[in-house]
Amino acid sequence: MKTFHWVPREGMPSSVSPSVTTIKFGDGYEQRRPTGLNHQLINFQPVFRITSDNSRTALEAFLVEHGGYKAFLWRPPKYNRTIKVVCREWSVTDNVTYSDFSCKFEQVIA
Numbered sequence: 842m843k844t845f846h847w848v849p850r851e852g853m854p855s856s857v858s859p860s861v862t863t864i865k866f867g868d869g870y871e872q873r874r875p876t877g878l879n880h881q882l883i884n885f886q887p888v889f890r891i892t893s894d895n896s897r898t899a900l901e902a903f904l905v906e907h908g909g910y911k912a913f914l915w916r917p918p919k920y921n922r923t924i925k926v927v928c929r930e931w932s933v934t935d936n937v938t939y940s941d942f943s944c945k946f947e948q949v950i951a
Contacts, residue, residue, distance in 0.1 A: 843903070845926075848889075855884065857882070860882075882950075885917060886945055913928075926946040927949050931944040
């Protein structure tokens with residue numbers, strides 16, 4: 842499994858949307874339970890600023906190689922461990938001296 846080594850810009854948003862199963866009963870009562878053991882996976886939206894053509898080509902090739910379905914290893918800033926993620930979506934904004942890659946990384950288990 843390959844490791845993603847680019848460092849995102851400051852201010853990266855992250856979110857958690859716990860997976861919960863809910864059963865509704867009469868009179869407004871409901872029962873909730875987590876869906877599976879790993880029901881609180883994290884989503885990240887990093888932006889990578891690339892200033893050279895070689896780095897731009899390498900980053901784009903890495904994302905294309907994984908094709909939105911292959912997981913890779915990544916260590917988010919301020920996290921003390923490496924996690925498995927997939928990047929199902931990314932966009933590129935080209936400027937005169939740099940390119941910004943806006944990605945959506947989703948934590949996965951397998």
